[in-house]
Amino acid sequence: MSTTEPQHGVSTGVLTAMYDAAKALQLYPIENEIVGRSLTELQSRVTEIFEREGGLAVWVAGNYMFVNDIQVRLDLADYAALSALREALRSHGIGRIEFLPRVRTDDWVAFLTGLTSATRPGIQPLEAFQARLSDAGVHRIVVGPSTALFSGGEDSDGIEAARRTYAYSVQVARETMNGLVLGKAVGAQRAERAVLRVVDQVLKDRSTMMGMLTLRDYDDHSLIHAVNVAILSVALGQHLGFGKQQLFELGFAALFHDIGKVLIPTSVLNKQAFLTDEEWRLVSQHPDFGLLIMFDMEGFEDPPYRAMLSIYEHHMGAHLNGYPRVIRRRRQGLFARIIAITEAYDAAISNHGRQFSPCSPDEAIRQLLHNDGNLYDGVLARAFTTMMGVYPVATVTILDTGELGVVVAPSSNPNALSRPLVRIVATREGKRIGDGPIRDLTEVDPATGHFVRSIARSANPQRYGINVSDFVA
């Protein structure tokens, strides 16, 4: 290990070493060589930090992780490992870990195996973890709860903030598109602000922001679609480990991905029946229009070339078998491929398709997963699935207990993608509940060891008169 390794590398290194050791302990017996090597590596990293800084403390605040008060910057290469570590800490209610000098191997084993164990329902996870460490005689690793980063300014009502961000984005999208239709000069500043708000909101509380996808309170479906695709794209970008600036560019491109449609008559856009050849020819040029229109937006320090390309390419297809036709050799860009997926998902679950009824979120996910790779990037489709979960937020579900529920958040346990948090909206007897309880489907009956509830299938909300946004947005 170089003593001149940058601080960022040292901080990330100790966390990835922790993750590696935890994973090794989970997969192999403790005597295994791989376990031994990973623990040795971890000790080495920790020793280096002690020598550099005299101590080691790790803490989690929101989506940020800190090592000795220095924020750890995640990049794509280590995002998966560090996000898993962060989620594991959160699941046990751990916000802060202080390591005293000379942590023993046994201490590490107890700590790391504790991290990867499931939490027990009915017991405060942090207390349980602290008790576990105490029972194992671990005194050199001290865990504590999260503390707020700042003394003020945090919005305690996540849903309210998400709604405001959503409404602001819709308003900005409307202003921009109306301006372009009228041929007015359109400034970029408000659009940029809308996107940075979306990015911040997704970084702060992705699940709540995803709940906003169910809002259908605005007349103009195209605006809703634009904002939804922006939220989904930023969320997927975050899931993939994009930096903040990349998330901004992606969100901006996604917000305006269909801006070319302002030049298509609404009678064609809103037509419920099949389009004629001529109408289809017109609609399929909206990426072309979008590219040209973006040059009319003013106020950028640098021209938004990446957004322009994403707008132009988002229907091209992973193998360039979509539209517009490609004459000069190119590839569909990564951002365009992301938008292709998020756009398809939102279109599938929304109620403004042509002759098709919207499908449930889980069915939309399945459709994306089962595409043959021609239209959508297969790796990205899988990443999208793992981000959304098998039953995405806002899925109406029938539980095997006969209760009706609405998925409000994915499971905090990375082992249980199919066991999200669900708000009960109707009892077994079919009685509708207003502010029903939220149930964690990972809850186990201690008497039988079986899950208390499981999702039997998803359901059509309209069949049961449920307005999903009332429960998630």
Place this chain on the structure above:
Amino acid sequence: MSNLQDQKAANLESGGSIAAGDDHDRETARRIEEFVVAFLKDYRTRLAYTRGNQLIERFHGTVLDKLHDLWELVPHITLTIDEGRLIWREFAVYDEPIGHDNLAFMFFRDGLRTLVLLPGCEQGELREFVDILANQRRGRSSDLLATLWHRDFSFVRIEYVDAGEDGSLDIPAGNRNAGAGETIADMTEIERVVSAGPVTAEIDDGFNAILLSEADQGYLQREMDLELERPLAHDVTLALLDQFEMRDQERRRQVVDVLRKLLPDLLSVPDFATVSLIVNELQLLANKTGEQDTQELVLSLLRDMSEAMADLVSAEDEGNGSRPAQHELDALLGALQAEAIPTLVRALPAMTDFSLREQIEQALADLVARFPDRLRELTSAEDPVLAAEAARIIARLGFSAAAADLVGLANRPESVARRAGIEALGFMPADEVATTTVLTALDDEDWTVRKAALEAITRLAPHGAARELRRRIASRGFAGRDEAEQAAFLRALVAAGPEEAVPELSELLNGRGRWGGKHAAIVRAGAARALAVVGTPEAATELNRAKADRNSTVASAVSLCLRHLEQNVGTLPDGVDE
């Protein structure tokens, strides 16, 4: 604002100041106030002085010292931003009248509500933060919030106002209790689920469920690298060219309009590769369609861009590698239109890169061949230097159709223009008007113009020139001209008519001047050389007469000339300079 902030604001409104609070807080607030004062001085110094000024370093140093002391008291500095104040806890650590100079107002106006400084900010981010504020104040950045957000500092955090706080947004509200108490009518599906019993099959999530495989991660990392390395402007250009090629005339017009906006950005980088791609492809596509409208469309774009492109290609390498590759240069030069001519004409004289100069000259020659009138127009340019350069190029190209324009130039009030016009006329066929113009210039007030006229006469030997020269040589004023001018007259006289010049030359060499004495030695030597150029037996005879002249300058010149005549006729002897 949160309830906590409302409480703080209320404390402040009720007269909270540094005097309130416990001793520790009071002392800390006082130190923070000192820090803010130092920060302000740093910020204002950057407004007043340029980067690198020692005062900036000094004031920034003071800020860092204050900060260093503060870290012993607080783990972070969180300031709430009011319209005109910065507030730490319940203490106003900055409070000035609201106005453009108020720092808090600058934050507040752009939506910032909280500023947090963390330990580590002194390692560079704080300095950059102050620079950003100074640039904002100077008007170089339009949106402070967006600028700070994009910069994404690690140790300088901001929080901004929530959207819709002013009530201007249509924010949807949920109603969970809508439908509460009602009974679901159709229970069929639910009954079917219940009768099937508890779910036992489990989706195999596994610990790696949310993790991409290593191969997937590698794929995504590569894709991200490709995305970040993507030549964006170039790829946008490819898209536009595709549109130009596959769509109708209206779309082509739109694409050209867009390229008209895009090209200046590309030229300013300079992105030679993309610019040369555009000009090449557009011309190819225009020719391929064969449609006049399309060709005219492309030409109009090239005309609009020609001046900027000419400026770029004629700029010599400043050592930063900003020069096009040869094929790019060829493409750009080949795309130039008449509008580039003035720029190239202006650039040529100062060019020191020989190879580039040659190529620019060739490009200019090609343009002039296509647009001769444009070069001719330049001889009437308001800028006399530009007009003079145009004349020189006309001469170099032998562009005889422009002779009338050169005559006009020769009559301008500026001597630099007159001289260039006369010089250039020396390379044109000698018609009557040109001859008259050149001969008239023999009496120009400016010696450089007269010299140019004499050289032109030497070159052209126009009809009637000998008589005019003789008249001036014989005039009283001739002896008063400087020696170089007199020698130039003699050369011109010989060129205008060698044999007819012998009497005058003999008179100068062997005759007497106005006051009875011989002419000046240098003039006599010049006459000797001119006689050698004439080279007739009569000329040789006159030279012999002066062979033993008492003046050594004259004798030496005569001797050299006679020896030269023995060997050659009609050229000046080597070593005898003019």
